[in-house]
Amino acid sequence: MxxxxxxxxxxxxxxxxxxxxxxxxxxxxxYYGADATFTEMLSAMAMEHNSSKNRLLTLTTDAEKIKVAQIFGKSPEIMAKIVNDESLEKFDAIDINMGCPAPKIIKNGEGSALMKNALLASKIIKACVNSSKKTVSVKIRLGFDKIVATDFAKMCEDSGASFITVHGRTQSQLFSGSVNYEEIAKVKSAVKIPVIGNGDVVDRESYLKMLGTGVDAVMVGRGAQGKPWIFSVLQGKELKINPYEVAKKHVEILRKYFDEKWLKLYMRKHFLWYLSGVKCASEQRVKIATSNDIEKSLAVLKSIFCDNDFENK
Ligand SMILES: Cc1cc2nc3c(=O)[nH]c(=O)nc-3n(C[C@H](O)[C@H](O)[C@H](O)COP(=O)(O)O)c2cc1C
Structure with a gap:
């Protein structure tokens, strides 16, 4: 692909x-092997109003091999304008979010609500494709309340999308139940453009299951939380990772751009994810969850991963 x-x-x-x-x-x-990375979804409307927050969300590093910026919205005109925004120049592709299930997004007719409105979805894709020289792609779910992914994917292809990503659940499922591999396979067979399969990939077994659908590439989300080295694990590489060192690098990068006040609150969840899977660490978890000091939180991780004889599993 x-x-x-x-x-x-x-x-x-x-x-x-x-x-x-x-x-x-x-x-x-x-660094650990993801070929392409997506930004979190950026509001086309907020970008239209020149939100400074979006400028921080579009920061990238040279380590990212293929950079994709994801936008969401419902106005073909605004989105067609935003794909040419200066802050998106360095990206290889612009992805349109048609899968977000969050109530505040679907209430506005954006994200996965567009899967109930194929006509508008098509207008948005065409407007972005016509206005930008960049690759335009779409990320979808299987449908809103019923499965429509095959038809919807064909519409995306006909409207000019260069590839699609399918999360194998409907909007109403949110994150419950298991991913529907059969429907992802149907989408792959229905279109000629590349398809990225997504949902519940957390280890080699789930990765091979996703590859079994015939998709061209596999997208990993939650499986990378506190474990960005999962991309090496999925390739079957044997690694000896020290999560403390990885967390320290994570902080080092963010410190270049973000102030300490924001960072100490933001990093809490990531520190807790770096700790996940470690048994008998409830006291350390509380320390991190209530800490207002990045160095102290890193010291907690260090005490677990360096001072003890921790074997990463
Ligand atoms: C906290 C969180 C935030 C998410 N934000 C976005 C987003 O901005 N854009 C998007 O297309 N999907 C978003 N998703 C969905 C993920 O990209 C992915 O489709 C979903 O988590 C299923 O993949 P996974 O099982 O590998 O996590 C989000 C998911 C989570 C858990």
């Missing part, structure tokens, strides 16, 4: 995740 004429070597992609896919995470996932 190629994006903007760049070949994906491992066919592994790091997912767009609001509040998670920061520039540090994207650096680390790329």
């Amino acid at each position: 190629r994006i903007n004429n760049k070949e994906l070597k491992n066919n592994l992609v790091f997912a767009p995740m609001a509040g998670v896919s920061d520039v540090g995470m994207r650096f680390l996932c790329s």
Whole structure:
């Protein structure tokens, strides 16, 4: 599979995740083998109003091999304008979010609500494709309340999308139940453009199951939280990772751009994710969850991963 004429070597992609896919995470996932990384979804409307927050969300590093910026919205005119925004110049592709299930997004007719409105969805894709020289792609779910993914994917292809990503659940499922591999396979067979399969990939077993659908590449989201090295694990590489060192690098990258006040609150969840899977660490978890000091939180991680004889599993 190629994006903007760049070949994906491992066919592994790091997912767009609001509040998670920061520039540090994207650096680390790329370092461990993700070929392509997506920004979290950016509001076309907010960009239209020149939101400074979006400028921080579009930070990238040279480690990212294929950079994809994801936008959401419902106005073909605004989105067609935003794809040419200066802040998106460095990206290889612009992805349109048609899968977000969050109530505040679907209430506005955006995200996965567009899967109930194929006509408008098509207008948005065509407007972005016509206005931009960049690769335009779409990320979808299987449908809103019923499965429509095959027809919807064909519409995306006919409207000019260069590839699509399918999360194998409907909007109404949110994150419940298991991913529907059969429907992802049907989408892959229905279109000629590349398809990225997404949902519940957390280890080699789930990765091979996703590959079994015939998709061209696999996207990983939650499986990379606190474990950006998952992209090496999925390739079958044996690694000895020290999560403390990875967390320290994560902080080092974010510190270049973000102030300490924001960072100490933001990093809490990531520190807790770096700790996940460690048994008997409830006291350390409380320390991190209530800490207002990044160095102290890093020291907690260090005490677990360096001072003890921790074997990463
Ligand atoms: C906290 C969180 C934030 C997310 N934000 C986005 C987003 O900004 N854009 C998007 O297309 N999907 C978003 N998603 C969905 C993921 O990209 C992915 O489709 C979903 O988590 C299923 O993949 P996974 O099982 O590998 O996590 C988000 C998911 C989570 C858990």
